[in-house]
Amino acid sequence: MMLLGCCALHAQKEELFRLETEIRVDYMQEYLEGGKVDAASGFKGKYLNFRIDGQITEGLTYSWRQRLNKPNGNSSFFDATDWATVNYNIDKWSFSAGRQVVGIGGFEYDKAPIDCYFNSEYWNNIACYQFGVSASYAVGSKGDNLMFQFCESPFRRNALNVAGKEMFAYNLMWIGSHDFFSSLYSVNMIEYLPGRFINYIVLGNKFTFSDFILELDIMNRAVSVDELLGKDMSVMADFSWHPLDRLSVFAKLTYDVNRSGRTGDLCVVPGTDILRVGGGVEYYPLKSTKNLRLHLNCCYTDGQSAATGVLRPHQTIVDAGVTWRMKLLNLKRNN
Numbered sequence: 001m002m003l004l005g006c007c008a009l010h011a012q013k014e015e016l017f018r019l020e021t022e023i024r025v026d027y028m029q030e031y032l033e034g035g036k037v038d039a040a041s042g043f044k045g046k047y048l049n050f051r052i053d054g055q056i057t058e059g060l061t062y063s064w065r066q067r068l069n070k071p072n073g074n075s076s077f078f079d080a081t082d083w084a085t086v087n088y089n090i091d092k093w094s095f096s097a098g099r100q101v102v103g104i105g106g107f108e109y110d111k112a113p114i115d116c117y118f119n120s121e122y123w124n125n126i127a128c129y130q131f132g133v134s135a136s137y138a139v140g141s142k143g144d145n146l147m148f149q150f151c152e153s154p155f156r157r158n159a160l161n162v163a164g165k166e167m168f169a170y171n172l173m174w175i176g177s178h179d180f181f182s183s184l185y186s187v188n189m190i191e192y193l194p195g196r197f198i199n200y201i202v203l204g205n206k207f208t209f210s211d212f213i214l215e216l217d218i219m220n221r222a223v224s225v226d227e228l229l230g231k232d233m234s235v236m237a238d239f240s241w242h243p244l245d246r247l248s249v250f251a252k253l254t255y256d257v258n259r260s261g262r263t264g265d266l267c268v269v270p271g272t273d274i275l276r277v278g279g280g281v282e283y284y285p286l287k288s289t290k291n292l293r294l295h296l297n298c299c300y301t302d303g304q305s306a307a308t309g310v311l312r313p314h315q316t317i318v319d320a321g322v323t324w325r326m327k328l329l330n331l332k333r334n335n
Contacts, residue, residue: 018329171189
């Protein structure tokens with residue numbers, strides 16, 4: 001979802017306006033219980049995005065990313081807008097307002113969707129882009145940032161909120177970077193019904209050792225104290241090897257479970273106990289740039305899912321595709 005990319009200034013200080021686009025097209029084969037799923041197989045236009053970044057004046061920047069292949073819903077013109085924010089930086093403080101990435105920790109959650117091939121049940125069900133405000137503070141000089149965010153609840157438009165009342169989320173994040181270790185930790189209070197909250201504790205860990213990278217996310221969710229640890233949770237692990245600058249090989253595991261027996265978690269509903277494993281390869285064929293990428297991956301899913309779940313038991317997906325990025329326009333300030 002690119003929380004880091006949204007919070008950080010993408011354009012350089014002298015850039016007034018930068019326009020980029022990115023496109024991904026895949027060829028997929030999906031099988032369920034050994035039978036081919038025709039509707040999910042074949043060529044798929046996965047993403048068609050454009051992004052605009054720039055600087056209004058010193059310390060004041062903006063960022064906007066739009067998905068052109070995602071239709072607007074009947075209730076919001078901004079359904080296809082990932083983010084549209086204005087950011088003000090002063091000393092160690094940064095303030096942001098607009099449509100933002102909801103401040104939930106974890107590296108699977110943070111990764112741009114165009115760079116994801118298969119994901120957890122939680123990732124597939126969270127509405128991660130909402131309107132809100134946030135403030136972050138750089139702690140010391142070692143790469144630590146604390147961010148507080150007040151925004152709309154990702155569940156404000158769920159079917160249970162029949163009155164359509166306002167619902168909000170309160171998010172506190174630690175974004176850290178220390179040599180071989182990086183963190184995306186958060187604690188979250190999110191309304192799933194007016195006045196009723198589900199609470200998250202998310203520990204997103206990234207370890208980098210030479211050509212090897214391990215991303216390990218542990219997410220615990222609870223609507224009451226008696227299910228505080230272990231009954232409703234997700235684990236996402238992504239291990240990658242980069243033997244060459246233009247080649248990476250990865251293996252990934254996700255596990256989602258909800259044994260709480262209570263309503264409130266609208267992403268991983270009660271009765272879910274689902275495991276997904278897989279791996280793949282990425283290759284950048286151009287020597288001078290990484291704006292062109294080829295990928296091939298496969299995953300298998302098994303376990304128990306609810307009727308509304310995205311991941312299905314005995315599901316196999318094979319996917320190959322190409323991604324390309326283009327810089328279309330760059331206007332710089334005259335000195």
